[in-house]
Amino acid sequence: MTKPLFITFEGPEGAGKTSVLKALISELKPILGDDLITTREPGGNPISEAIRAILQPEDDNGMDERTEALLYTAARRQHLVEIVLPALKAGKVVISDRYVDSSLAYQGGGRGLGIDNIWQINQFAIDGLLPDLTIYFDVPPELGLSRVKANRQGKIDRLDKEDLAFHQKVRETYLELQHQSSDRIKTIDATQPLDKVVDDARELLLELLKTRKG
Template sequence: MNGYFFSFEGPEGAGKTTMIGKLESFLRGRGFDVMVTREPGGVRIAEAIRALILNREYTEMDGRTEALLYAAARRQHLLEKIVPALEAGRVVLCDRFVDSSLAYQGFARGLGVEEVWKINEFAIDGYMPSLTVYFDIDPHIGLERIRQNREREVNRLDLEALSFHDKVREGYRELAKRFADRIVVIDASRPLDDVFSETATAVLSRLEGRSKRDFHESGRDDSHWT
């Protein structure tokens, strides 16, 4: 398996989708076979779960239910779309992956990062990105971007209290410290061109410099989050 697996993370309104779109065009221009996908979603079953999770009417959803649904969607998405792409040698750009569950449900919901990791460890069967780009932004700024962008969907998580989004950011920052070898932190409050330049540099460096001894070459990682 010779594909490359990259994930992109950040609080609401961090600009992940915009950056991924620009990065896709940039990499295609350099001759890479690129596949862009998202979580939750990407395939039929996972998209159905996404509609359930993010439905603004289901405000009573329990945190554990939420975490389990995300893991289920992730499993189906991985099996149907990500793994086949990696086996075909493609570059996979995924909008969110396991780190989202660890930050949102594990940290912000207070379920425990280790507990949420165990759920996802079963779901992903050792597959992890070789590089994760985390777009860091103050939740005040991110949520204001959402309010100003009428084309972006406003989902159930967008409606959470600001304190929740502050905890999400805190969770991501903690993960970035624990996985400094995998997670690159980029200040997403800067001008778009500056953010993209740093993002493209980080991804291209990993694409051009991946060594044969890197366990991510096969797309699998059997290590634990701790």
């Protein structure tokens, strides 16, 4: 059986990671076929999608910050059990749009709950499972938020509407996480044109895919 791989895409609002993933799927599918599984957090299954709807309404719903952190963690656990872990057990390549680093950045940093606190509650959910590669798409919050307002298809949710200071803390935390885990988390300059960002992400993915049969 080929080596399973778990890859995550991370970034602040407007970084373009979802657009990059969509662009790369058409290239990776002929290479990997049914071995390629793409998914997202929170979501990917009925329970996690239901939690997503609670977490990401258009307007503030009065949710407590710790409740928010716990709900993201619960959605993550169900996502792992239903999607990620079975796929990895079957030797597949899983690419997830967001994972635990999002909670560390948004709730730990942005909400000010503390990286260590968020890490502790997530350890119960992920049971030590970290990605083989995390691609972090870095963009200053001013640019990212302007992209969201100009290009976001559908609703702009309550996280998008947080003030600039919140989004600055999110980015600062992502950069801190990358510094602490530079072997796993690789940064791409997401201020570049989309085709260049796609090229950079493709290079990282293809390099990792070479290890699958090694």
